[in-house]
Amino acid sequence: MSREQVLAMVKARVEQAGETLRDAQALADGGGSARSVINRAYYAMFYAALALLQTVGEAPSKHTGVIGLFDQHFYRKGLFSKEHSQAFHELFELRQFSDYRSLTPVSGDEALEALAKARGFLAGVAGLITTSQFQAADPNAGGGMELQAIAAVVIGGTSLMGGRGSVVNSFFGVLIIAVLGTGLTQMGAGEPTKRLITGLVIVAAVIVDHYRGRLTGT
Numbered sequence: 001m002s003r004e005q006v007l008a009m010v011k012a013r014v015e016q017a018g019e020t021l022r023d024a025q026a027l028a029d030g031g032g033s034a035r036s037v038i039n040r041a042y043y044a045m046f047y048a049a050l051a052l053l054q055t056v057g058e059a060p061s062k063h064t065g066v067i068g069l070f071d072q073h074f075y076r077k078g079l080f081s082k083e084h085s086q087a088f089h090e091l092f093e094l095r096q097f098s099d100y101r102s103l104t105p106v107s108g109d110e111a112l113e114a115l116a117k118a119r120g121f122l123a124g125v126a127g128l129i130t131t132s133q134f135q136a137a138d139p140n141a142g143g144g145m146e147l148q149a150i151a152a153v154v155i156g157g158t159s160l161m162g163g164r165g166s167v168v169n170s171f172f173g174v175l176i177i178a179v180l181g182t183g184l185t186q187m188g189a190g191e192p193t194k195r196l197i198t199g200l201v202i203v204a205a206v207i208v209d210h211y212r213g214r215l216t217g218t
Contacts (some may be wrong), residue, residue, distance in 0.1 A: 005165075006054055006055070009051075010023060010051045010054045010055060010129065013047050013048070013050045013051035014048065014051045014125075014129065015055065016047045017044045017045070017046075017047035017048040017125070018044075018122070019052065020040050020043050020047060021040070021041070021044035021118055021119065021122055022045040023040045024037050024040035024041045024044060024075075024115055024118065025115065025178070025182060026182070027040060028111060028115055029179055029182055033105070034098075034105060034106045034107060034108050034110060034111035035099065035106055035111075036116060037103065037111035037112075037114065038091070038094055038095055038098050038106060038114045039095055039098070039099060041091060041115045041117070041118035042091040042094070042095040042118070043095075044118045044121075044122060045087075045091055045117075045118050045121045045122070046063065046066060047087055048125040048126075049066050049067070049070045049120050049125070050066060050218050051129065052070065052073075052074060052125055052128065053069055053070065053073070053127065053179065055067065055129065057072050058073070058075060061164050063092060063192070067088055067089060067092060068170035070085070070088060071085055074128075074175055075157070078122060081124075083143075084118075084120070084121055084124055087117040087120065087121055088119070088121065090115060091118065094106070094110065094114060113124045113160070118186060125180075130183065134208075147195060147198050147199065147202070148181070148198060150154065150202060151153075151173070151177050151198050151202045151205070152170060152173040152174040152176070152177045153170045154174055154202055154205040154206065154209070155173035155176050155177065155201065155205050156170035156171070156173030156174075157169040157170075157173075157209075159209050164186050175189070177198070177201075180198075181194065181198070183195065203210055
């Protein structure tokens with residue numbers, strides 16, 4: 001297989017992984033079953049791993065083969081962390097359990113955790129493929145993510161003045177920001193527009209927090 005053919009296969013698998021992850025997010029946002037979210041989250045990781053394995057000339061068809069070769073070529077060589085490998089193994093087992101061995105539904109919390117692990121895994125794969133393809137890394141990659149993190153915790157009720165905060169409320173803030181981002185993407189909003197709206201959300205949350213503090217005397 002020529003280099004161009006390999007790159008085409010890698011590109012196709014990466015796009016497939018991204019599409020599947022978006023499907024998982026859409027199911028989570030739209031009230032889909034936890035089982036379906038976990039299934040799509042795992043397959044997003046599976047397709048991403050296939051993309052990586054194409055770069056080293058491996059193309060296994062079985063799930064256990066993909067996981068084993070991922071560990072051999074990328075985890076054990078230090079290219080991926082232990083957490084990434086564990087997440088891949090755990091989602092494989094969870095998807096097997098929820099799809100074939102469980103008579104009781106998996107929980108929504110398990111589905112959201114699976115989705116978060118899949119996002120982290122795909123981010124790692126994308127970074128490694130980009131670095132290997134261009135022999136360079138972009139120090140500005142991920143720009144704007146800090147704005148989303150700030151917006152999430154502020155919406156969750158954490159005061160920028162300090163002294164107040166809640167992990168649970170911050171979690172709901174993350175969900176709100178995720179839904180907002182998905183909605184803007186589906187509307188065709190560009191990245192500058194997304195950042196502007198996220199910034200306005202932060203400003204509004206800070207104003208509300210200020211007046212809430214005045215009312216409560218804190």
